Amino acid sequence: MALDFFIYISYNSYSYCLYPSPKKEATGVNRVKTEALKVDFLDLQAFIEAADRNFQQAAVSLDVYQSTVSNRVQNLEKRLGVELFNRENRRQVTLTPAGQAFREEAQRLCRQWEEAVEQAHRAARGEDRPVYIGYTGTALWSILLEITTICRTCTPPLKVISRDLSVRAQLRALRAHQLDVGFAITPEIRAGLQYKTLFACPMLLALHEDHPLAAEREVRLSELKQEHWIWFSRDANPHYHDYNLRQCQNVGLYPTIDHFTDQPYAMVSMVSHGLGASLVTAWTAVLKxxxxxxxxxxxxxxxELQMVWRKDEYSTAAQNFMQLVCETVEQRQNGLDGLNID
Known part of the structure; x- marks a missing residue:
């Protein structure tokens, strides 16, 4: 029959014991098993130290008297109902077969206990909590793939859960505490959020190869007044949409926009099929x-690619993630490494 248990914690001796519930009594063999469950972790530690070294060295390692080690081992033997050491030769105490079998499992149990304590402390510090991030496609190609890979190999590892979201959706999710960190291209400023510029990125013109200006190294926007355009959706990022539109209007170009999308891949795909020209970030040039x-x-x-987070973001995991981002950015001269622009 299964036993119910409760945990007994002695704060004076810092011992942790697993006891059977007093509402059920054990008899015979079950009583022996019940006594074995009443193990003090300090007794277990004393046994492991004595088994790995000897009683004298165990006392030094644990910073207690040798008699304390002996008493703890004897208490453990009493609980288990078996002898763990041969004591016929006082000068050389050895493990019995039962002691040899018990040592390996006792060591495993102590390691599990230490790991459980460490995991509890890490959880209390927020280190085991995932970091929830939002990104746009261009942020992914600029640096985020590299950072996410580093997070998996750093010590301790940082678990990152990412979502492809428009800039406007990221800002909403951040303020609703649904994201910890966002990565956005030229986002609008919102109260309660902090912003850090990671990279500046030039805008490029994406043209079909049959376009009359496709052979030029640089193209004047004023020469594209008759062009049909594929434009970034204003709903996804109003500030980015308006900023690029103003740059065109400043040179007398008022684009005729036939198609709107918030996906860089969709924009370039439409250009590939001859549906018009488009303005894209240089990071989009990875799409060949x-x-x-x-x-x-x-x-x-x-x-600008900016990292965005709440001013009241106190998660240790999020703070560690943002520090890793900043360190990675500092090691790179710019965010255009490896791009081959026509």
Missing amino acids: LPHVKYKRTIPAWNV
Whole structure:
């Protein structure tokens, strides 16, 4: 019959014991098993130290008297109902077969206990809590893939749960405590949030390879007044949409926009099929779709990749993650490493 148990904790001796519930009495063999469950972890530790070394060295290691080690081992033997040491030769005490069998399992039990204590402390510090992040596609290609890989191999590992969200959706999720950290391109400023610029990134013109200006190294936007455009959706990131539109209007270009999307891949795919031109970040140049050429623009301008978080973000895991992001950014001269722009 299964036994019910309760935990007895002695704060004076810092001992932890597993006791059977007093509402059920054990008899015969069950009584022996019941007594074996009343094990003090300090008794267990004394046994392991004595088994691995000897009683004298165990006393030094535990910073107690040798008699204390002997008493604890004898108490453990009484609980178990078996002798763990041969004491015929006082000068050389050895393990009995029962002691040899018990030592391996006792060591495993102590390791599990230490791991359980460490996990409890890590959880209390927030280190075992996942970091919930939001990102846009361009942020993913710029640095986020590298950082997520580092998180899996650092010590202790950082568990990251990521979501592909528009910038506007990220800001809402951050303020609702559904995200810890966001990565956004030129986001609008919202109260209660903090922002850190990670990289500045130039905007590029994506053209079909058959376009008359596709052979040019740089293209003046003023030459594209008759062009049909694929534009970033304002609903996803109003500030980014308006900022790029103003850059065009400043040189007299008022784009005729046929298609809106908040997905960089969709924008470049439409260019690949000859549906128009598009302005994209330089990070989007990692998309090597057929028939697409990426060109620098005149005038040229940059947008910023920013890391966003709540001002009241106190999660240890989130703080460690953001520190890792900053350290990774500092090691790179810019966010365009490895990009091959036409």
